Amino acid sequence: MTTRSPSRTQVGIVGAGPAGLLLATLLSRAGVDAVVLESRSRGYVEQRVRAGVLEAPTVELLREAGVAGRLDREGMAHQGISLRFATDTAAPQTDHRIDFADLVGRGIVVYGQQEVVKDLIADRVDSRDEPVEFEVSDVAVHDIATDAPSITYTAADGSARTLRCDVIAGCDGSHSVCRDAFPTDALQIAERIYPFGWLGVLAKAAPTQDELVYANHDRGFALYSMRSPEVTRLYLQVPADENAGDWSSSRIWDELGTRLACEGFTMNTGEFLEKPSVTGMRSMVAEPMRHGRLFLAGDAAHIVPPTGAKGMNLAIADVRVLADALTTFFDGGGETGLDEYSATCLRRVWRAEHFSWWMTSMLHRFDESDPNGDAFGRALQLSQLRYTATSRAAATSLAENYVGLPHGSV
Ligand code: FAD
Numbered sequence: 001m002t003t004r005s006p007s008r009t010q011v012g013i014v015g016a017g018p019a020g021l022l023l024a025t026l027l028s029r030a031g032v033d034a035v036v037l038e039s040r041s042r043g044y045v046e047q048r049v050r051a052g053v054l055e056a057p058t059v060e061l062l063r064e065a066g067v068a069g070r071l072d073r074e075g076m077a078h079q080g081i082s083l084r085f086a087t088d089t090a091a092p093q094t095d096h097r098i099d100f101a102d103l104v105g106r107g108i109v110v111y112g113q114q115e116v117v118k119d120l121i122a123d124r125v126d127s128r129d130e131p132v133e134f135e136v137s138d139v140a141v142h143d144i145a146t147d148a149p150s151i152t153y154t155a156a157d158g159s160a161r162t163l164r165c166d167v168i169a170g171c172d173g174s175h176s177v178c179r180d181a182f183p184t185d186a187l188q189i190a191e192r193i194y195p196f197g198w199l200g201v202l203a204k205a206a207p208t209q210d211e212l213v214y215a216n217h218d219r220g221f222a223l224y225s226m227r228s229p230e231v232t233r234l235y236l237q238v239p240a241d242e243n244a245g246d247w248s249s250s251r252i253w254d255e256l257g258t259r260l261a262c263e264g265f266t267m268n269t270g271e272f273l274e275k276p277s278v279t280g281m282r283s284m285v286a287e288p289m290r291h292g293r294l295f296l297a298g299d300a301a302h303i304v305p306p307t308g309a310k311g312m313n314l315a316i317a318d319v320r321v322l323a324d325a326l327t328t329f330f331d332g333g334g335e336t337g338l339d340e341y342s343a344t345c346l347r348r349v350w351r352a353e354h355f356s357w358w359m360t361s362m363l364h365r366f367d368e369s370d371p372n373g374d375a376f377g378r379a380l381q382l383s384q385l386r387y388t389a390t391s392r393a394a395a396t397s398l399a400e401n402y403v404g405l406p407h408g409s410v
């Protein structure tokens, strides 16, 4: 951990998730100073298990930033995914592969979000001795509508600090204090809450499939994913208010076995490497993503349900736009990029919001009381699954969204 704690910087960044850390890296490469403030410890953020799918444009950007060495050695390149479902009510579940390489000529890389975070911290703190302050508290942003904003916080040693900046980047995730600092009439929130969540487990069990499987079973959605040749990552749709403590390991493995059942499919089981937990699912967009000299990026500005694997990728797409705009600004090239930041990001955000909502709607089981869960809704869902699995045009649409539209293309 760095001991330096400057009281003045060009960009004050709140949050050391993928958005804050990559923004700091991109700015550093462009010669712009930044300080990253993080409420958790380094150990905590490096172990926090979250997303696992990197889009093609994300991988390219991490390579351009010079932080993809371990990703290129250890990441698992995938050229497709399978949709697993029964084409008719009486039929058994079968796999319908979406072949990314054939359809769009690109794939994804499976590499845990916490590995990206570790790589970014190692580059910034260990290799370059650039500032990240961990375990800060009481973070508050001030004078955001002026040219001289500041951040006050309590450092890990208990001292009260002020960081004066030219610009503040709010990369502080879904419970963002930076977003809360917008005047209420300056922010519009569009939101949708889903009546289910995902129970996620990380298991010491060698994957038996080379690619991810998204299963729509009568009992609910299940996802088969992985982290390495020894570790499987699995998810089950559960009610939004489910208590993970009600799920014993045998209940979890039995339910996964039922929902993922398919001719020829076997699954290795193994001990859980962390406590199973339930994540609620929602879509949220806060507009605009800028007020004065405060810019929001990543989950601070928008949330997607995880079904499209877009959360971390969107955070990374935001900070590419922000880093370019800030670099131009500090090079004396004007504020046009900063003025366009929110609108530019929101085009990609809404594309990902639609894709994530669409994948979620197609793959989850809705209660019969839900408008999507009656016989009509279920028949529409099956029709969409069959169409996506059999039409090259429909499969291509899924593939190009899943592997990630090129940055700047939407
Ligand atoms: P974050 O990664 O949340 O980083 C924000 C950082 O800010 C955190 O380190 C936080 O500790 C810090 N912070 C917060 N408040 C303050 C403060 N006041 N002061 C200082 N620091 C602060 N996406 C997928 O695609 N697939 C998944 O399976 C998936 N699973 C997820 C599971 C969970 C439990 C969560 C919460 C998210 C999941 N996501 C998933 C979404 C994905 O992980 C996020 O989209 C991604 O982390 C966004 O990155 P970010 O940098 O914007 O925010």
Ligand code: DHB
Pocket: 050, 051, 052, 053, 212, 223, 225, 226, 233, 306, 307, 308, 309, 310
């Ligand atoms: C993983 C998470 C997702 O949300 C997803 O859509 C695919 C994979 C994962 O954690 O491996």
